[in-house]
Amino acid sequence: MLTDRQLLILQVIIDEFILTAQPVGSRSLSKKEEITHSSATIRNDMADLEEMGFLEKTHSSSGRVPSEKGYRFYVDHLLSPLRLSNRELITIKQAFNDRRMEFERIVQKSAGILSELTNYTSIILGPEVFETKLKQLQIVPLNDQSAIAILVTDTGHVEHRAFNVPVEMDQSQLEKLVNILNDRLRGVPLVQLYEKLQTEILELIKGHTDQHNHAFSYLQAALLDDHETKLYIGGKTNILMQPEFKDLEKVRSLYAIIEKENEMADLLRSGEKGVHVRIGHENPFDAMQNCSLITASYTLGNEQVGTIALLGPTRMEYNRVVSLLNVLSKQMTDTFRAWY
Amino acid sequence: MLTDRQLLILQVIIDEFILTAQPVGSRSLSKKEEITHSSATIRNDMADLEEMGFLEKTHSSSGRVPSEKGYRFYVDHLLSPLRLSNRELITIKQAFNDRRMEFERIVQKSAGILSELTNYTSIILGPEVFETKLKQLQIVPLNDQSAIAILVTDTGHVEHRAFNVPVEMDQSQLEKLVNILNDRLRGVPLVQLYEKLQTEILELIKGHTDQHNHAFSYLQAALLDDHETKLYIGGKTNILMQPEFKDLEKVRSLYAIIEKENEMADLLRSGEKGVHVRIGHENPFDAMQNCSLITASYTLGNEQVGTIALLGPTRMEYNRVVSLLNVLSKQMTDTFRAWY
DNA sequence: ATTTAGCACTCACTCAATTCGAGTGCTAAC
DNA sequence: GTTAGCACTCGAATTGAGTGAGTGCTAAAT
Numbered sequence: 001m002l003t004d005r006q007l008l009i010l011q012v013i014i015d016e017f018i019l020t021a022q023p024v025g026s027r028s029l030s031k032k033e034e035i036t037h038s039s040a041t042i043r044n045d046m047a048d049l050e051e052m053g054f055l056e057k058t059h060s061s062s063g064r065v066p067s068e069k070g071y072r073f074y075v076d077h078l079l080s081p082l083r084l085s086n087r088e089l090i091t092i093k094q095a096f097n098d099r100r101m102e103f104e105r106i107v108q109k110s111a112g113i114l115s116e117l118t119n120y121t122s123i124i125l126g127p128e129v130f131e132t133k134l135k136q137l138q139i140v141p142l143n144d145q146s147a148i149a150i151l152v153t154d155t156g157h158v159e160h161r162a163f164n165v166p167v168e169m170d171q172s173q174l175e176k177l178v179n180i181l182n183d184r185l186r187g188v189p190l191v192q193l194y195e196k197l198q199t200e201i202l203e204l205i206k207g208h209t210d211q212h213n214h215a216f217s218y219l220q221a222a223l224l225d226d227h228e229t230k231l232y233i234g235g236k237t238n239i240l241m242q243p244e245f246k247d248l249e250k251v252r253s254l255y256a257i258i259e260k261e262n263e264m265a266d267l268l269r270s271g272e273k274g275v276h277v278r279i280g281h282e283n284p285f286d287a288m289q290n291c292s293l294i295t296a297s298y299t300l301g302n303e304q305v306g307t308i309a310l311l312g313p314t315r316m317e318y319n320r321v322v323s324l325l326n327v328l329s330k331q332m333t334d335t336f337r338a339w340y
Numbered sequence: 341m342l343t344d345r346q347l348l349i350l351q352v353i354i355d356e357f358i359l360t361a362q363p364v365g366s367r368s369l370s371k372k373e374e375i376t377h378s379s380a381t382i383r384n385d386m387a388d389l390e391e392m393g394f395l396e397k398t399h400s401s402s403g404r405v406p407s408e409k410g411y412r413f414y415v416d417h418l419l420s421p422l423r424l425s426n427r428e429l430i431t432i433k434q435a436f437n438d439r440r441m442e443f444e445r446i447v448q449k450s451a452g453i454l455s456e457l458t459n460y461t462s463i464i465l466g467p468e469v470f471e472t473k474l475k476q477l478q479i480v481p482l483n484d485q486s487a488i489a490i491l492v493t494d495t496g497h498v499e500h501r502a503f504n505v506p507v508e509m510d511q512s513q514l515e516k517l518v519n520i521l522n523d524r525l526r527g528v529p530l531v532q533l534y535e536k537l538q539t540e541i542l543e544l545i546k547g548h549t550d551q552h553n554h555a556f557s558y559l560q561a562a563l564l565d566d567h568e569t570k571l572y573i574g575g576k577t578n579i580l581m582q583p584e585f586k587d588l589e590k591v592r593s594l595y596a597i598i599e600k601e602n603e604m605a606d607l608l609r610s611g612e613k614g615v616h617v618r619i620g621h622e623n624p625f626d627a628m629q630n631c632s633l634i635t636a637s638y639t640l641g642n643e644q645v646g647t648i649a650l651l652g653p654t655r656m657e658y659n660r661v662v663s664l665l666n667v668l669s670k671q672m673t674d675t676f677r678a679w680y
Numbered sequence: 681a682t683t684t685a686g687c688a689c690t691c692a693c694t695c696a697a698t699t700c701g702a703g704t705g706c707t708a709a710c
Numbered sequence: 711g712t713t714a715g716c717a718c719t720c721g722a723a724t725t726g727a728g729t730g731a732g733t734g735c736t737a738a739a740t
Contacts (some may be wrong), residue, residue, distance in 0.1 A: 061690040
């Protein structure tokens with residue numbers, strides 16, 4: 001396999017390239033403190049490493065650049081876990097000190113922090129709401145034509161939607177309807193809401209007046225759709241600062257992908273627990289060829305899982321990013337656990 | 341002042357430049373159908389127009405480019421109102437056909453439509469919530485430590501925030517507190533909420549138990565902050581497609597401005613009623629030197645005013661954009677009027 | 681058997697020189 | 711007042727020499 005020296009050289013090359021984005025040559029390597037050998041020796045090892053597929057040349061007489069296989073090896077075997085700096089730890093702590101216990105706020109902030117600390121683009125997938133259970137349904141009438149339906153889940157998630165109230169229906173009738181719904185639907189997971197509404201409740205309502213029936217159909221429309229899991233993106237413009245994206249066309253195609261919420265959500269969902277690195281072509285999208293995506297999962301309550309991720313060039317500061325995601329996902333999990 | 345021919349030439353030059361982003365020369369103008377004169381004649385008029393400050397050269401032997409003064413004149417005097425295409429009208433109609441009467445959704449969609457139809461960046465300022473009055477306050481307990489406060493305004497705006505419940509407080513006490521607050525605060529404009537809470541309510545609460553007092557302070561924190569007016573931005577990446585932004589540095593500085601929500605909000609707020617065009621240096625920010633910002637206001641309910649805007653290069657399709665904003669702001673106003 | 685020094689070779693990059701063409705201003709004729 | 715003609719200007723694109731960082735290979739040194 002690889003000799004110790006080759007390992008060292010591979011490591012230093014990748015570290016250097018991550019820092020400078022420039023191909024690394026044997027001479028500059030031989031000057032490094034960690035390396036005591038001459039440039040010729042290094043050249044030989046570099047040639048071997050290239051043969052094995054860990055390095056590449058940009059052209060026949062250029063320095064070496066890590067290949068995807070090189071990065072993969074680096075991430076799997078050479079990554080030295082990095083202690084986060086104090087500044088970073090403090091920044092994170094502060095964000096979570098916010099007394100306002102609002103999920104959205106924390107997530108949004110986390111996205112901001114991640115992108116700020118890394119200069120990459122952060123993507124956070126909110127927790128899946130499907131498994132959350134209905135806690136309470138509330139109706140607030142605005143005037144005689146419209147009202148707002150508010151739906152609160154056991155995890156504190158709130159959704160609301162305005163809807164029309166049939167003119168012939170007065171407030172007390174509306175209240176009765178809501179009471180019925182609350183009785184029957186409390187504790188029902190949101191995914192099952194539709195089913196329940198269609199069967200049980202519809203049955204139940206049939207016994208009542210026409211108005212009930214009518215109002216119910218309005219309410220139903222208001223309640224059913226759009227329990228989407230949200231995607232929070234931070235530092236989208238950081239992409240512009242990476243030298244590998246000086247070509248506007250690449251930026252554009254990458255943005256095009258990022259903005260497809262559904263596809264991005266699926267991409268993030270697919271990760272297992274723990275930190276997970278996807279390098280270059282390991283990503284399903286062409287536009288992410290020279291990107292790496294690092295994901296980590298967090299949990300909210302029992303089994304609600306969400307994902308935080310960082311998107312940057314393959315030439316990413318893997319050690320820092322991995323540490324950061326670890327800390328942050330843990331922090332999020334802990335914070336949410338403390339709340340509920 | 342300007343001769344008819346000069347007016348024509350100015351108009352055609354600007355139209356052409358808006359289309360191609362290339363300096364316009366006398367020869368290419370002379371070939372246009374609308375223009376019957378020779379290139380030499382045109383050159384003379386162009387020289388005059390340049391002397392008057394309506395045109396500029398990029399270098400001594402280049403074609404002409406409109407100056408800001410030129411655009412200003414064009415917008416003020418030469419703008420031929422454009423009928424929107426059927427496709428455009430249909431796109432708009434469809435967006436407003438959504439049965440879900442939710443303000444946010446409509447605004448978000450409008451932002452999307454605007455940027456999609458124009459390839460510029462759309463910015464929409466949500467209506468100021470300060471003048472809206474509290475309709476109802478609701479508390480939904482999650483467990484014995486936390487609850488959610490939900491605040492509904494008379495325009496159907498909903499805000500919510502989780503907060504801690506003091507352990508020694510049981511649900512009935514909480515309900516009592518909420519009832520008191522609802523009685524006293526219903527109809528109070530959000531801006532006055534803080535004041536009211538500090539004076540009247542605090543007074544009222546003092547009579548009650550310690551627990552009330554304690555819980556109240558939690559609730560207060562939950563209710564007070566963050567009645568921000570939101571900024572909705574669409575098509576931020578469209579900026580990348582404009583040739584005047586092939587320089588990444590410009591893109592970055594422009595993004596930096598756009599992302600400062602407060603400053604953008606102030607900028608949009610400053611416009612009077614109706615459509616309003618700000619060209620180049622008429623904008624307060626350096627990064628918007630070669631941008632134009634076109635704003636239009638819409639109203640929600642009585643006096644709630646919001647703003648929709650488009651940001652693009654000074655070389656903007658003014659006629660189309662102005663028509664579009666007109667239609668859309670009217671559509672928004674109408675839709676909201678119908679709701680409330 | 682490694683490691684190193686030396687040398688010829690490769691290739692991107694920079695920079696100046698050159699050309700090309702779209703454009704202008706000016707003048708004289710129409 | 712309008713137009714044709716001409717000299718001139720200047721940016722953009724093209725070319726070619728020079729530079730330097732890099733390589734691979736071979737032979738000597740360890």
